[in-house]
Amino acid sequence: MRQGQAVGSxxxxxxxxxxxxxxxxxxxxxxFVADFLAARGKTVVSSREPGGTPLGEKLRELLLHEKMHxxxxxxxxxxxxxxxxxxxxxxxxxxGDWVLSDRFTDASFAYQSGGRGMDRGKMEALEAWVHPQxxxxxxxxFDVPLEVARERLDATRTLDKFEREQTxxxxxxxxxxLRRASQYPERFVVIDSTRAIPAIQSQLxxxxxxxx
Numbered sequence: 409m410r411q412g413q414a415v416g417s418x419x420x421x422x423x424x425x426x427x428x429x430x431x432x433x434x435x436x437x438x439x440f441v442a443d444f445l446a447a448r449g450k451t452v453v454s455s456r457e458p459g460g461t462p463l464g465e466k467l468r469e470l471l472l473h474e475k476m477h478x479x480x481x482x483x484x485x486x487x488x489x490x491x492x493x494x495x496x497x498x499x500x501x502x503x504g505d506w507v508l509s510d511r512f513t514d515a516s517f518a519y520q521s522g523g524r525g526m527d528r529g530k531m532e533a534l535e536a537w538v539h540p541q542x543x544x545x546x547x548x549x550f551d552v553p554l555e556v557a558r559e560r561l562d563a564t565r566t567l568d569k570f571e572r573e574q575t576x577x578x579x580x581x582x583x584x585x586l587r588r589a590s591q592y593p594e595r596f597v598v599i600d601s602t603r604a605i606p607a608i609q610s611q612l613x614x615x616x617x618x619x620x
Contacts, residue, residue, distance in 0.1 A: 428550035456510035522584025
């Protein structure tokens with residue numbers, strides 16, 4: 409079923425994803441988007457990847473803290489995603505909810521393909537297998553220079569294995585994110601996340617009004 413198709417008398421909901429390298433600031437704005445939509449009468453489901461389900465959260469702990477082969481990492485990411493789609497995303501969309509996810513498949517391309525160097529063709533095959541007909545209605549890519557992202561990370565919590573990676577890794581991740589944004593301009597909006605929060609939220613409001 410395609411996005412926007414009616415289910416009985418209920419219009420299928422919308423799927424919004426939040427992307428960006430660690431330290432880009434995307435998590436700051438998920439709550440704002442949820443409140444913005446709720447104030448306009450939308451039922452909102454907020455989730456995250458990896459995670460979003462009981463099984464997904466267990467996989468998240470492994471993925472963020474355990475060393476493993478690159479392909480094992482990618483496969484576990486998509487295993488968690490398959491469960492997330494089945495248990496959270498698709499049911500929410502069928503109900504007519506607006507589903508917000510902190511990361512989705514673009515993150516796998518950025519981190520496992522861009523950062524880790526996994527063959528892009530294998531990533532595309534996993535994407536086509538796990539969610540052949542599902543893509544976000546809107547992807548908000550929060551973009552910052554590497555030095556800004558690192559400063560923000562250094563000032564926060566204990567870092568996971570991805571956040572502890574070196575600058576070159578994040579440069580590759582950022583490059584892959586921007587490549588994806590260029591490849592799919594119809595769903596990506598790139599947000600300059602170096603700006604003040606009110607300026608970013610003003611842009612988000614304009615983007616969301618168009619989607620509404």
